[in-house]
Amino acid sequence: MPAVESRNLIATASTTGKSMSTVPLVLLSIGNPGPLTRHSVGHYILKLLMEKYQAKQPQLRPSYAISTNHDSSLVFIKSNSYMNESSKAWTKSRDRESIRPGSIIVVLYDDFEANVPKVKLSRFGKKNESHNGIRDLTSVMQADDERFKVFKLGVGIGPKPRDASRDAMSHWVLSPFKPVEKQMIAEKSFQLCCLYLQNIAECDGEIGDVGKFDARIKKIWRKQNE
DSSP states (O other): OOGGGTTOSSGGGOOSOOOOOOSOEEEEEOOOSSSOOGGGHHHHHHHHHHHHTTOOOOEEOSSEEEEEOTTSSEEEEEEOSOGGGHHHHHHHHHHHTTOOTTOEEEEEEEEEEEETTOEEEEOSOOTTOOSHHHHHHHHHHHHHTTTSEEEEEEEEEEOOOSOOOHHHHHHHHTSOOOHHHHHHIIIIIHHHHHHHHHHHHHTTTOOSSHHHHHHHHHHHHHHHTO
16 A cells, blocks of 8 residues: 555545544454454454555564554554453553554444444443443543543444343354355445544544534445445
8 A cells, every 4th residue: 555545544435635634543453362253343343454554563462462554653453352351451552552642542342232234433431331341441441531532433243132141142242253244344344444434534533522423424324335
């Protein structure tokens, strides 16, 4: 990818015509180590982004792996901790790698309340969060919101099973995707994630009302796919 395009997160998704931000965009994926399951779809999206933007060889740390594009405007962090210890990967990478204040932090995770290929942007805030990884990250990210611009980008992995018991849900989130689901994620979910990231970058993470921003991106996506 030419150097002048390194910050242009999907040029075709640009809607404002504004130049790209110089604020670093840090993408943190959370999920369990090991093979791809529904619970680790964030890692899969991060992998696709690293391939698209020609990330450097990742540097392995005890609880995470980190890479950048050629000019470090994009930072890719993959948690190697288990989902319920996601904050460990973030705090260690934040401190060891000296993440620049003002950076835009986007956490990629599996949203089991949304169906494939839906994607949703939101902020941290719920105290009774049902997602183990997001719950573990919430208090840390809320505190870090004073230093960074923090968001979470949920990638739909549903529909979830009708039996929503704890055991059934645990088995389901740790199950692999069906081939058709994986294809939809690699195509539609991934491109939608890129559309979100493009627009976040264009405004330096100053998106205003996150609900309105999310609705606007979905509207753009629908028009592009009519």
